[in-house]
Amino acid sequence: MFLSLGHSRADLFRRYGIGFPRVEVWCRFRKPVPEGELVEITSWVNKRTQTGMVFNLELRRHGHDEVAAEAHYRVVCVKRPEFKPVPIPDEMLHLLRDYVPPLTKHTTEHKA
Numbered sequence: 001m002f003l004s005l006g007h008s009r010a011d012l013f014r015r016y017g018i019g020f021p022r023v024e025v026w027c028r029f030r031k032p033v034p035e036g037e038l039v040e041i042t043s044w045v046n047k048r049t050q051t052g053m054v055f056n057l058e059l060r061r062h063g064h065d066e067v068a069a070e071a072h073y074r075v076v077c078v079k080r081p082e083f084k085p086v087p088i089p090d091e092m093l094h095l096l097r098d099y100v101p102p103l104t105k106h107t108t109e110h111k112a
Contacts, residue, residue: 001043001099013080016089020053020075027071031061038062048100050087052076 002009013019033039040060047054052075059069079086093100 001096005095007095012092012095016092017080018086018089018092019078019080019083021078021083022073023052023076024074025071026073027069029069031066031068033059033061033068039068045096045100046072047104048088048102049104051085053088053100 002012038061040062042058042060044056045053046056054072054074057069057071057073058067059071060066061068076085077088078084
């Protein structure tokens with residue numbers, strides 16, 4: 001996502017003095033994928049709060065429509081090196097505007 005915008009993730013994190021550690025990860029495997037077979041992964045930002053984002057992923061066998069695995073993970077924006085939660089910088093939100101949805105309320109509810 002960051003490289004598609006012409007920036008490396010590490011460079012942006014250094015520029016803004018932040019990081020996005022993962023605080024929750026969930027995955028469901030639906031169909032087997034034979035060892036060595038190519039897969040296609042689709043990823044998108046499903047939710048955004050003032051301090052975090054939820055990324056969703058779908059994995060398919062190359063050339064197949066059926067979802068073989070699905071996952072999501074939640075990240076929180078932290079100030080480095082303190083690792084204290086902070087709002088996602090406005091400049092970064094502007095850069096990611098085509099990828100992130102509108103602001104939503106924080107929820108601790110797990111949606112499987």
